[in-house]
Amino acid sequence: MRGRSARAASRRGSAVPVAAAASVPPSAVTGTATGTWLTRGKDGRLTAYAPAAGGLLRWTETRPGGPGWSGPDVVEVAGLTHLAVVQGADTYVHFLGRRERRRVNGAVEVDVVHAIQYQSGRPVTEWRSLGNPHREPDKARRFGAPSGAVASDGTVYVFAPNAGGGLMMRREGKGGRWEPWADLRGADVRDGLTAAATSDGRIEVFAPAEGAALHWFQSGPAALPQRSHDVRPAPRAGSVAALETAPGRLTYFWTDAAGTGLVCHRPGGWSVPLGGTPGEGANAVLRTALDGYDCTVIAHRGASGTVQVGVCATEAESSGLWWTDTGLACAGDPALAHDGRARVVVAAFDPGGTLRVARQTPEPGLVLGDWAPV
Known part of the structure; x- marks a missing residue:
């Protein structure tokens, strides 16, 4: 499935140019990404990523084990308020962002965007919008920061808190087509949730909430995640x-x-x-x-x-x-x-x-x- 999805992604759009940015000052870094922001590619080289004004910065080892690095390179994407980096067992690196764009009428549109880097130091695919499950503008603006995981079969899962404090999920289906957003429910879910994949093909989610952590798990590969018991003590969001x-x-x-x-x-x-x-x-x-x-x-x-x-x-x-x-x-x-x-x-x-x-x-x-x- 992963190979089919990769080819489908290649057909859907061209790669986003990656520009050398030797003149970018360190102060351009605006924070750290969530998830796995230091990754190792199939060729053994490490790559580090950081959000920056107008997109993200990327540093790549010049050879496995270093010590030399190239970069920072700039990957342009406007309007990101949050960046998560997720890597699958196939070593592909997935970028999930929460994006805000202001329309000519002054309204702010919020959506989740996704892009992929298939090899160390290579261009990033076109950023694709995964939308927003809320149709009402006020709720759409309160849609939370995404997190994700890649199952062992290459399926990409994206999770985010909705405006009502529940958990939403969208995942890549067969042939690279994305399924609609699914409401996994829950209450008081906050930004800073964590999704993880297991070697037996399942995905689990651990989300901070009021007074506890909420836990979802799959009973088997590709199953719809279901709520487990709440866990205490409550975690600090994002930790x-x-x-x-x-x-x-x-x-x-x-x-x-x-x-x-x-x-x-x-x-x-x-x-x-x-x-x-x-x-x-x-x-x-x-x-x-x-x-x-x-x-x-x-x-x-x-x-x-x-x-x-x-x-x-x-x-x-x-x-x-x-x-x-x-x-x-x-x-x-x-x-x-x-x-x-x-x-x-x-x-x-x-x-x-x-x-x-x-x-x-x-x-x-x-x-x-x-x-x-x-």
């Missing part, structure tokens, strides 16, 4: 990260809205407090092998404003996390990925808007090298 910690099983990590630190949860079990001192923003998670042990790495912007990295045994979080303050003051949320040499890489933007990366060194455990500007 939830999901990681497949066993085949078909996701573990969720988030920052407790009450300020008690990190929490993790696996559906069917109890939420486990992990402590720590996370600040505002998202948690990034990555599963990796350290000294022969299956480990989970967590990175976030701490309460002090610096990037903090924690490590624990996978699915043994209650045994404790070992934290390191990297000392880098950051703006926005850090990201985690494996580079082309299988090293853990942490990326973040410093307060001046410069992209910086730190890579795992060959020492025992997880030891990061110095932060290098890109």
Whole structure:
């Protein structure tokens, strides 16, 4: 299916030009994207993305494992108020944006837009509108920020809060045709939800709400997601990260809205407090092998404003996390990925808007090298 969809997308429209932008100052970065904004392509090269005035910026490694990078390149798309980056198992990178456009009569039109990058450093497809499920102008303006996931068969799922606090879903059907928006219901759903795919072909959604997190899951591949039990304590909006910690099983990590630190949860079990001192923003998670042990790495912007990295045994979080303050003051949320040499890489933007990366060194455990500007 994925190959058919890719060819169909190619026929539907030309790629959006990607312009070299060596003169773009770091201050052009307007924030960090949600989702996986540091990705590894099929060729092993890392790419970083950030929203900017008039579109998004892109930096790409010149060879797998670095240390050189090209960019920033500019991908133009006007009116984005939110950008989510989602990568599938096929390594295609999907961009989901919430777009606002002002009409000649002064009205503001809101829709969700989607584009794809098939290969590292290559052009991005034409941005395609996925519309807005609300017909009434007032409700349409209150449609929320999208998040998404790509199932193992290549199907793209898009989720967003509607004006009434419920959850809406739109997904790509056979042959690249998109199904209509579906109302998955719910109440008090807020921006900052997280969608994730499992290796057995399913999609799950974890959404912040008033006093709890709402959870949707698929009973099987392609099934309509259904509500599960609400989860407590409530997450801080935008802080939830999901990681497949066993085949078909996701573990969720988030920052407790009450300020008690990190929490993790696996559906069917109890939420486990992990402590720590996370600040505002998202948690990034990555599963990796350290000294022969299956480990989970967590990175976030701490309460002090610096990037903090924690490590624990996978699915043994209650045994404790070992934290390191990297000392880098950051703006926005850090990201985690494996580079082309299988090293853990942490990326973040410093307060001046410069992209910086730190890579795992060959020492025992997880030891990061110095932060290098890109």
